[in-house]
Amino acid sequence: MNMKAMQKLSYGLFVCTARDGSKDNGCIINTVTQVASEPNTISIAVNKANFTCEMIDKTGVFNVSILSEAATFDTFKHFGFQSGRTVDKMADIEFSRAENGVAVIRNHCNGYLSGKVLYRLDLGSHLLFIAEVTDGDVFDDTPSATYAYYFANIKPKPAPAPKKKGWVCTICGYIYEGEELPADFVCPLCKHPASDFKPL
Ligand code: FE
Numbered sequence: 586m587n588m589k590a591m592q593k594l595s596y597g598l599f600v601c602t603a604r605d606g607s608k609d610n611g612c613i614i615n616t617v618t619q620v621a622s623e624p625n626t627i628s629i630a631v632n633k634a635n636f637t638c639e640m641i642d643k644t645g646v647f648n649v650s651i652l653s654e655a656a657t658f659d660t661f662k663h664f665g666f667q668s669g670r671t672v673d674k675m676a677d678i679e680f681s682r683a684e685n686g687v688a689v690i691r692n693h694c695n696g697y698l699s700g701k702v703l704y705r706l707d708l709g710s711h712l713l714f715i716a717e718v719t720d721g722d723v724f725d726d727t728p729s730a731t732y733a734y735y736f737a738n739i740k741p742k743p744a745p746a747p748k749k750k751g752w753v754c755t756i757c758g759y760i761y762e763g764e765e766l767p768a769d770f771v772c773p774l775c776k777h778p779a780s781d782f783k784p785l
Contacts, residue, residue: 588780596732598656599649600664601631602680602688603640609680609688610669612637613661615732616711617649617698625718627700630711634776636669638712645702647716648683650690653727658739660693666757666774684720696723710778752782760785 596615603610616630629649631638641647652660664674680688689697700716730739743758751762757775761782770779 598652598661598730598732598735599629600652600660600690600694601629601637601641602648602650602690603637603644603646604687605640605644608640608669609675610637610640611650611664611674611688611690612669613652613665614649617651620715626703626715627698627718628713628715629700630708630713632711632776634710634771641702641714642705642712646685646687647700647702647714648685648687648689648697649700650694650697652693652730653695653725654730654734654738655727656693656730656735656739658741661735661739661757691724695725695727695729697721749785751785753785755781755783 597617599614599617600611601614612631612635614629614631618628620626620628629647631641663678667674675688678690679692680690683689683697683699685699687699698718699720700714701719702714702716704715706713741758743753749762750764751760752766753760754772754775754777756777757772759772759774761770766779766782768779772781
């Protein structure tokens with residue numbers, strides 16, 4: 586199969602937040618889709634490597650803040666390339682709380698939706714949550730950021746290729762040094778698989 590066909594799919598980008606007791610956390614996802622209108626229902630798929638995934642699985646409640654074209658690479662680094670297991674991602678971030686008590690990110694986001702999990706499906710790398718939309722609001726009219734917009738305008742252009750053998754993560758820019766990239770390799774920064782790497 587030509588895996589590049591998968592890259593022709595279009596996606597939005599979101600900060601998915603959860604709260605477990607006094608612990609707030611969030612991660613970047615590109616998988617929020619409305620799947621029914623009556624009742625208003627969305628699906629999200631969250632990588633199991635993300636602490637946020639575990640928190641949603643436990644609490645059954647989450648928010649998705651919808652990233653706009655105002656978002657900077659720092660937002661993606663902050664929520665996407667470090668883990669809430671080791672870092673308090675919410676410590677230096679401005680946020681408010683939705684009715685469900687979970688954090689909502691306003692900065693660089695044009696709106697949010699609150700979800701209450703109805704169904705949960707284990708898909709291997711990700712958990713799929715189907716959720717009732719319990720609340721939501723619009724912050725401004727800046728267009729929503731798509732994955733394509735992220736690659737074209739937000740992700741820094743790659744530096745000139747170094748003269749060493751290795752593989753670069755096309756999602757976040759992480760470089761793996763070595764001739765062969767193990768097939769089961771997972772990017773330590775963004776958790777994307779070996780298929781998202783290309784040779785330097
Ligand atoms: Fe990566």
